[in-house]
Amino acid sequence: MPELTDVAVVGTGVVGLAVAVELLHRGVHVTLVGPRTGAHRGQGTRAAGAMLSTFSELEPHHDAARAGIEKAERLAAHDAYPAWLERIGAMGGQKVEAPAGTWVLAPAGRRFSLEPIAEAARAAGHQVEEHEASSIPGLRAPASSAGALWLPTEARVDSAALMEDLSRAVEQHPRATWISQPAAAVGAGTVSCTGGETVRARDVVLAAGCGIPALLPDRGHPVGVPPILAGRGVSARLNAPAMELEHVVRTPNAAFACGTHLVPRTDGTLYLGGTNRLTLDADPDQPPGLDEVAVLATDSAALMDPRLAAATLQDARTGLRPYTLDHLPLVGRTGEPSILLATATYRCGVLLAPRLAELVADEITTPGSLDTHPYRALRPMPAPGIDDVLAQGAARGLLEHLLQTGGHLSLSQQAEFAAFTSLALRALLGEDSKAGAAMRRLWDRAPVIEAVPSLFALARRLEALR
Structure with missing residues (x-):
């Protein structure tokens, strides 16, 4: 029988490694399960721009309760980050830098998107x-841009350097064991690996993102794991010698997606990101699609700097971002007390990693610490109805999604489109037909605002099959 360890951590993305480092720092024996090397296909961290978006992810339509929680937790992570990087460097032998400064560029007609960001920062x-948008150093923003914010305290890190530093900190620690195999199944106090090895632990922390449901019996329903959805993002590294950016430049979050963003890398390349697509069957091995790369290319040149159209593509990769129906992370014990979650950070995993690590380590060392925390895994999470999602601006968001790269409708036409879309979605989801049934199946699996573009596209495919 395998020897019993204190905690098994499943997942070698930024959250899993951060949890392992925090527990080791507190004197806990840790067994980490997951690949150390390789392509890490689909892993959100290694495809991330690694912006530490304390404020710039906030959106005008976020309800006050959710926005309040997100601001408080992101600020806690922001405040912890410098000491966290120092600790990782001391454990691994090298400190990762976090250059400060982010520009948020508002495209034409979207100055209102800057207001909640500026308000929260102040x-x-x-x-x-x-x-003015023309003030952004190194960027030739379109003349139609609505304005810009400079956030001097919002930083970035190099995700590859951070992951290497975290990995070394775990590998070199005398209380750590690293089993470099993917997990195949998880039970009460046990982890079965694909290579046949079994790990026994007093507690098991699942930090494997979108892969968590597949590790648990019946996708986690018996132990109360809520649905974990996947947002598929594609990023690219560019060679753009005509551009010299010192800081992150991003747009505010667009409809159903993060804003288009450019992040300068230490090797002279530019990281480009900005896509987000709901995917119901997350396949980490699926490479970037041509249309996804095309969206990045078109949006970046149209919204940020036309010189990007002449940049050359060095590589592109996909990342799967885990998130929940209420868009807040999952931390702490499930209905099986020996199984804990540390996941669902959506687009803020690199920023929130030290915060989630602290929270889950608190729960392990002092059981019950998370009983009232808004991130607790067993919190009530009713599925929103279509009216709830429409109230979040889904219909207008769909219009923004369709017109993002330069289309235009008058204000009255925009209002008419939004009203028609709201009525159409309600009608289709209630319709007693094959089309209505197909729409409901999609909605039942993912009743979130990010499903609206998928519903829109599904309607066209259904019409083509008639």
């Missing part, structure tokens, strides 16, 4: 400056 005592 309320937290952080500096924020309003500028």
